[in-house]
Amino acid sequence: MTKSASSKSALQEKEGISAPEIVNIASAAQLKKLRSRPISAETLTKGIVSGAIPALSQAITLIESTNPNHLEKANQVITACLPYSNKSVRIGITGVPGVGKSTFIEAFGKYLTGMGKKVAVLAVDPSSTISHGSILGDKTRMEELVKDPNAYIRPSASGETLGGVARKTRETIILCEAAGFDTIIIETVGVGQSETAVHSMVDFFLLLKIAGAGDELQGIKRGIMEMADAIVINKADGDNIKKAQYAKTEFNRALHLFPAKKSGWTPTVTTCSSITHEGITTVWDTISAFLELTAANHYFEEKRAGQNQYWLMETINEQLKQHFYTDTNIMASLESYKKAVQNNEISPFAAASVLLEKYFK
Ligand SMILES: Nc1nc2c(ncn2[C@@H]2O[C@H](COP(=O)(O)OP(=O)(O)O)[C@@H](O)[C@H]2O)c(=O)[nH]1
Ligand SMILES: [Mg+2]
Numbered sequence: 001m002t003k004s005a006s007s008k009s010a011l012q013e014k015e016g017i018s019a020p021e022i023v024n025i026a027s028a029a030q031l032k033k034l035r036s037r038p039i040s041a042e043t044l045t046k047g048i049v050s051g052a053i054p055a056l057s058q059a060i061t062l063i064e065s066t067n068p069n070h071l072e073k074a075n076q077v078i079t080a081c082l083p084y085s086n087k088s089v090r091i092g093i094t095g096v097p098g099v100g101k102s103t104f105i106e107a108f109g110k111y112l113t114g115m116g117k118k119v120a121v122l123a124v125d126p127s128s129t130i131s132h133g134s135i136l137g138d139k140t141r142m143e144e145l146v147k148d149p150n151a152y153i154r155p156s157a158s159g160e161t162l163g164g165v166a167r168k169t170r171e172t173i174i175l176c177e178a179a180g181f182d183t184i185i186i187e188t189v190g191v192g193q194s195e196t197a198v199h200s201m202v203d204f205f206l207l208l209k210i211a212g213a214g215d216e217l218q219g220i221k222r223g224i225m226e227m228a229d230a231i232v233i234n235k236a237d238g239d240n241i242k243k244a245q246y247a248k249t250e251f252n253r254a255l256h257l258f259p260a261k262k263s264g265w266t267p268t269v270t271t272c273s274s275i276t277h278e279g280i281t282t283v284w285d286t287i288s289a290f291l292e293l294t295a296a297n298h299y300f301e302e303k304r305a306g307q308n309q310y311w312l313m314e315t316i317n318e319q320l321k322q323h324f325y326t327d328t329n330i331m332a333s334l335e336s337y338k339k340a341v342q343n344n345e346i347s348p349f350a351a352a353s354v355l356l357e358k359y360f361k
Pocket of ligand 2: 102103
């Protein structure tokens with residue numbers, strides 16, 4: 001992998017350069033024209049592979065665009081970047097709002113960059129469409145990481161279906177890896193279907209929890225616990241240490257009831273504090289042990305191959321759906337058929353047949 005580290009942080013890229021007082025109007029116009037000239041996929045790819053953050057950010061913006069020309073260029077860049085990606089570990093982190101995900105990622109991310117790793121933080125957050133990107137607020141909890149030249153934080157794409165956001169995140173992973181990021185952290189909110197989407201794009205899935213008053217296991221979705229490779233009980237500091245220890249015992253007991261994992265890995269339960277950083281090292285040790293085991297038994301590569309197949313099918317499904325629902329014929333008549341179905345004037349199957357016929361005509 002090309003790994004010429006860039007000295008530019010994610011922040012610097014946002015800093016605009018204000019125009020000097022005296023500037024040659026003609027040359028400024030020329031410069032502007034030059035700047036707005038679309039950069040070729042080849043130039044972008046070269047930039048990404050050399051570790052240039054502005055090129056990486058531009059390519060991700062293309063991925064997030066709805067302009068078909070942008071999408072085509074994005075696809076060219078992704079394809080060109082593919083040979084450079086894959087040499088990484090992808091870690092999914094989930095947990096309900098307030099559990100401390102952002103604070104944890106700040107502490108964990110700094111620990112990783114301190115070890116010489118290059119860390120990219122991405123988010124799959126379908127709720128950000130409503131809250132206008134909650135990760136923006138999160139960035140303030142990642143004050144140190146945001147400034148770290150070996151970290152890159154990118155909020156999730158918004159205004160989209162979960163499927164759309166997930167595909168874009170998945171493509172963004174490839175670009176980040178080509179840019180030399182060897183540790184990819186994908187954060188998601190512990191509500192709804194986003195965990196499943198994130199689980200299908202990571203190697204290791206971490207569930208963050210906090211200790212309650214003996215009711216740790218209530219209200220936790222069985223499916224999410226089943227997906228977890230590690231449960232980390234956060235906020236194990238101050239008065240909370242005892243409760244966190246108790247929660248650890250409870251979760252360990254509960255995990256024993258789940259069937260053995262295909263990976264051969266036994267999920268772990270540990271405690272940590274994202275404030276005092278106690279237990280952060282243990283989290284990385286756990287992930288290292290997982291990587292060692294799954295490299296030896298080949299589960300790691302099998303899982304990634306399976307994920308590629310899954311994303312092939314998901315992308316086809318998603319784009320077919322999108323194409324259908326944005327078809328002018330369909331957009332013109334879908335609502336009236338919905339009403340007709342509601343009023344029992346036509347069966348849902350007959351209505352679907354009519355609409356699909358319109359679409360394929
Ligand atoms: N005492 C303590 N507070 C924490 C810890 N981690 C996070 N917090 C606090 O919990 C609140 C929510 O944290 P945040 O990272 O925004 O949670 P998120 O919604 O899961 O991203 C903030 O006030 C944090 O300061 C921890 O390990 N110990
Ligand atoms: Mg957060």
